[in-house]
Amino acid sequence: MKEFFRLLKREFKMFIKNSTLRTVFFVAPLFYATLLGFVYKSGKVEHTPVIVIDRDNTPLSNQLVEMLQDNKGIRVLKYVQEPLSIKDEVIKNDAAAVVIIPSKFEAGMLQKKISGSQCLH
Structure with missing residues (x-):
């Protein structure tokens, strides 16, 4: 010892x-x-780039995009036409996520055939 x-x-x-x-x-x-x-000074995530591809382009899909834009933590990059390569756009814009609003989104919601979470990929 x-x-x-x-x-x-x-x-x-x-x-x-x-x-x-x-x-x-x-x-x-x-x-x-x-x-x-x-x-981590601010304590929250701000202006995270998110790509939104709107294949439907209806008032409901536009409202959904506006709701995403109202979120202070998200910076929406909206595409009415789908880019040639989504992967390249994600890399180019350093996007954190891609939200794809499918065609016939509004019709499916109004007919209550599908829920919103099923529509968004």
Whole structure:
């Protein structure tokens, strides 16, 4: 047991003498905490780009797009015509999501054949 305490004491002395270890042990956590604090300063996600492809282009689908635009956390990029490559558009705009409003969306909703969650992909 005496040997253990002697080794422990020696390690603490070596730790205190080494400025690099002291810096990493004490300063690095403060630096990372400050960095994370600035990253999450606002506490909420804002202006997340979302691509909306409106294949229906009816008053109901336009209302749905307006409702999405009213959300402060979302920045809607609306396409009336579907782009050639959705993947390329997502990469180009750094979009977080794609909402596709299918054709005959309004008709299906009015006839109560499908619910809204079934319509949106």
